[in-house]
Amino acid sequence: MSSRPEVQAPPEIFYNDVEARKYTSSSRIMEIQAKLSERALELLALPDDGVPRLLLDIGCGSGLSGETLSENGHQWFGLDISQSMLDVALEREVEGDLLLSDMGQGLGLRPGVMDGAISISAVQWLCNADRTSHDPRLRLKAFFGSLYRCLARGARAVFQLYPENLAQRELILSFAMRAGFAGGMVVDFPHSTKRRKEYLVLTCGPPSISTSVPKGKGEDGESCSEDESSDDEAEQTVCISDRHRPRKKQKLTKKGKGREWILRKKEQKRRRGDEVPLDTKYTARKRKPRF
Amino acid sequence: MRLLTHNMLSSNIKGVANGFPLRIEVEKVVEKKVDLNADFLRNIFPKIEWKAFAEAARTLGYAELPEDADSSFLDSDDFLDKFHHALLELHLEEGALICPETGRRFPVNKGIPNMLLHEDEV
Ligand SMILES: C[S@@+](CC[C@H](N)C(=O)[O-])C[C@H]1O[C@@H](n2cnc3c(N)ncnc32)[C@H](O)[C@@H]1O
Numbered sequence: 001m002s003s004r005p006e007v008q009a010p011p012e013i014f015y016n017d018v019e020a021r022k023y024t025s026s027s028r029i030m031e032i033q034a035k036l037s038e039r040a041l042e043l044l045a046l047p048d049d050g051v052p053r054l055l056l057d058i059g060c061g062s063g064l065s066g067e068t069l070s071e072n073g074h075q076w077f078g079l080d081i082s083q084s085m086l087d088v089a090l091e092r093e094v095e096g097d098l099l100l101s102d103m104g105q106g107l108g109l110r111p112g113v114m115d116g117a118i119s120i121s122a123v124q125w126l127c128n129a130d131r132t133s134h135d136p137r138l139r140l141k142a143f144f145g146s147l148y149r150c151l152a153r154g155a156r157a158v159f160q161l162y163p164e165n166l167a168q169r170e171l172i173l174s175f176a177m178r179a180g181f182a183g184g185m186v187v188d189f190p191h192s193t194k195r196r197k198e199y200l201v202l203t204c205g206p207p208s209i210s211t212s213v214p215k216g217k218g219e220d221g222e223s224c225s226e227d228e229s230s231d232d233e234a235e236q237t238v239c240i241s242d243r244h245r246p247r248k249k250q251k252l253t254k255k256g257k258g259r260e261w262i263l264r265k266k267e268q269k270r271r272r273g274d275e276v277p278l279d280t281k282y283t284a285r286k287r288k289p290r291f
Numbered sequence: 292m293r294l295l296t297h298n299m300l301s302s303n304i305k306g307v308a309n310g311f312p313l314r315i316e317v318e319k320v321v322e323k324k325v326d327l328n329a330d331f332l333r334n335i336f337p338k339i340e341w342k343a344f345a346e347a348a349r350t351l352g353y354a355e356l357p358e359d360a361d362s363s364f365l366d367s368d369d370f371l372d373k374f375h376h377a378l379l380e381l382h383l384e385e386g387a388l389i390c391p392e393t394g395r396r397f398p399v400n401k402g403i404p405n406m407l408l409h410e411d412e413v
Pocket of ligand 1: 012065080
């Protein structure tokens with residue numbers, strides 16, 4: 001299996017002219033993206049009144065996901081960080097408007113104007129630090145904060161995503177919740193490695209019936225991922241993959257207890273209101289063997 | 292980019308308090324006919340900042356919109372036609388969007404505004 005695109009290069013480099021064309025001329029990819037988009041639109045749960053809504057497509061790429069929105073009669077505009085992907089979208093004459101924009105810088109949109117947002121196979125990219133100036137946490141915060149503001153009250157945002165591991169999923173989810181969203185993960189076909197698909201379903205505004213998370217497909221009555229016990233967490237290696245470090249190195253922290261892991265645990269405890277020692281340069285530092 | 296999108300955009304440069312509306316610099320406008328959907332127009336109307344919209348339409352060379360509008364206008368077919376045309380059929384193809392507070396220019400090429408911020412603007 002080829003390695004994840006997210007760890008190969010920053011998105012605007014990975015999705016260059018060649019890759020953008022390859023991506024959009026594969027009938028297999030087109031079919032998959034259309035299916036994911038259909039499902040995301042379904043999870044948006046827009047009122048069933050035939051009125052076209054104004055939707056946002058985050059990481060719209062060459063417009064495969066947006067096309068599904070158009071086919072369902074909606075108006076949309078999309079943003080993407082890759083000019084090459086947007087160029088292909090232009091060639092394909094998608095109906096939505098396109099913006100060259102980095103979601104990690106926050107969305108420059110007026111408050112309360114969007115009826116909904118979808119994002120297909122894109123948000124996991126935010127967990128990478130592609131430049132020294134990038135802090136994934138700050139970028140996730142800017143992104144979800146600005147998304148929350150631009151959505152109308154009660155509107156939903158649905159993200160189909162490919163988290164690299166449990167920790168990454170948790171990271172994304174926690175920043176969404178901190179921004180004020182209600183919701184959680186919907187996992188379709190959780191028992192199938194091939195068909196398993198994850199959607200983060202978020203609702204803007206205080207919890208209500210409309211904010212409860214719908215069921216995943218093919219769940220067989222078993223609860224989905226939401227409450228996976230946190231014991232496996234220790235097994236998780238990194239929550240933020242930093243491409244500047246060789247992948248091998250990251251694996252070295254296999255049993256988990258690296259500085260990042262400890263900082264994250266401390267942060268979690270702090271959020272719960274527990275007393276936690278300050279983070280200092282001594283935090284998680286290796287002790288001398290004679291200690 | 293259509294005026295629908297322009298009406299939702301706002302400059303999010305660090306420190307900018309009111310980034311709306313982005314001023315428009317026009318080099319080229321194109322028109323593309325699309326079907327009118329009155330339900331959509333009625334649904335989106337309350338979200339449109341009308342003054343900025345009418346002003347933007349004038350900048351693109353379309354001066355048929357009233358200065359002010361309230362929801363009672365939506366009963367008029369003539370109004371809906373004009374609203375539809377300005378909102379969805381006029382495209383800023385080449386030009387720029389300008390942050391009203393800082394004067395920062397966001398170029399528009401092939402209809403795509405480049406909204407990427409420099410590092411010191413985030
Ligand atoms: C797998 S493609 C999916 C494209 C489209 N949604 C679809 O379903 O075909 C992921 C897209 O996310 C975009 N992307 C990644 N990071 C981004 C960022 N920080 N801001 C905006 N777009 C980003 C990439 O450029 C790429 O076009």
